[in-house]
Structures are given as structure tokens and as C-alpha cells.
Amino acid sequence: MPLPKLSDAQIVWVSRQVAGYIDTQRQTYRPRAVPLDRNQKTAVQSFFPAATLDSARVVVLAGERIGNPPFYGELIKMGFALASLPDFAQMAAITYVDTVVLHEPFTGRVLFHELVHVLQYEKLGLEQFTAKYVSGFLNGGSYEAIPLEMNAHELDARFAAAPTKSFSVANEIQAWIDAGRF
Numbered sequence: 001m002p003l004p005k006l007s008d009a010q011i012v013w014v015s016r017q018v019a020g021y022i023d024t025q026r027q028t029y030r031p032r033a034v035p036l037d038r039n040q041k042t043a044v045q046s047f048f049p050a051a052t053l054d055s056a057r058v059v060v061l062a063g064e065r066i067g068n069p070p071f072y073g074e075l076i077k078m079g080f081a082l083a084s085l086p087d088f089a090q091m092a093a094i095t096y097v098d099t100v101v102l103h104e105p106f107t108g109r110v111l112f113h114e115l116v117h118v119l120q121y122e123k124l125g126l127e128q129f130t131a132k133y134v135s136g137f138l139n140g141g142s143y144e145a146i147p148l149e150m151n152a153h154e155l156d157a158r159f160a161a162a163p164t165k166s167f168s169v170a171n172e173i174q175a176w177i178d179a180g181r182f
């Protein structure tokens with residue numbers, strides 16, 4: 001089912017809602033999230049800047065799922081089918097700026113993927129990250145087609161295929177920014 005065509009004003013409104021939601025979720029989860037442990041850092045330290053790994057926090061939820069954003073009702077009024085919107089409770093993990101919230105104990109690849117998002121937020125800032133995430137979703141028609149997700153997926157796959165062959169995630173993200181791919 002195709003997504004509805006939104007006006008520019010509606011896109012701005014949705015982006016603002018998403019940014020506010022991300023900020024609120026970060027504040028909710030950050031107090032009980034913990035720094036990466038030594039093993040987690042060791043596994044990915046040759047891919048990410050040390051400052052990014054130091055600032056990241058993770059929380060693994062137990063007996064609790066992340067709810068969908070409060071503005072989903074408004075999106076449905078705008079013409080979105082609920083099934084076309086990302087269902088947060090079904091996602092393995094979600095990153096709110098520098099705080100990774102997971103529904104289950106995670107693998108190195110999932111952690112890597114979420115840390116790519118931490119670095120994307122760091123480079124773009126919350127406002128720009130959100131605007132590009134929303135426009136990517138609206139243009140691509142699905143969660144998987146969002147360029148910020150495609151970038152993270154491409155890099156986590158590269159890591160999973162060769163976990164000791166280091167590369168700079170920061171450079172890879174920057175190359176996508178410079179090429180206007182987000």
C-alpha cells in the first residue's frame with residue numbers, strides 16, 4: 001500500500017514530532033542505560049571513534065517493550081495505514097541519539113548496527129537526522145528503504161563478514177553525507 005503524499009508543512013510537523021519523541025525516549029532510558037563493557041568495546045574499537053564508544057549507553061529491556069510513538073494516531077488521520085508504520089515493539093533495537101535500547105540480549109552485529117546510528121546522529125545532529133529519516137521513509141515507502149538504515153545495514157554486513165578487517169565507520173558515513181545519499 002503506497003504511503004500518502006504529505007504537504008511540506010505536514011512533513012515538517014512529522015519531523016518535529018519524531019525529534020521530540022526521540023529526545024523524550026532518550027531521557028527516559030538514559031538514566032538506566034550502562035556504558036559498553038570492555039568486550040563490547042574491544043570488538044568494535046577499530047571501527048569507531050573512541051569518543052563515540054565512550055558516550056554510547058545501552059539498556060536491555062526485560063519484560064517490557066517499547067511502545068509506538070504517541071503521534072501515530074495523527075499519522076493514521078493523515079492517511080497512513082498502521083501496518084505501513086514501523087512497529088517499535090517488534091524491533092530488535094532502537095537508538096535514541098546515543099542511547100541504544102534493546103529488546104533482547106544482543107550480538108556484536110546488532111550492537112555494530114546501532115553504533116552506526118549513534119555516529120550518524122553525532123554527525124548530522126538530531127534535527128537533520130530526523131528530517132532525513134522521515135524523508136527517507138516517505139520517499140522509499142518502507143523502513144528498509146530509509147538511506148540511514150541502508151547505510152547502517154551495509155556497514156554491519158561488512159563487519160559481520162570480516163569482524164577483524166577494520167574500516168572507518170566515520171569516513172563511510174561522511175562519504176554518504178558528501179554524496180547526498182541520505
Ligand SMILES: [Zn+2]
Pocket residue numbers: 113117149152
Ligand atoms: Zn537501524
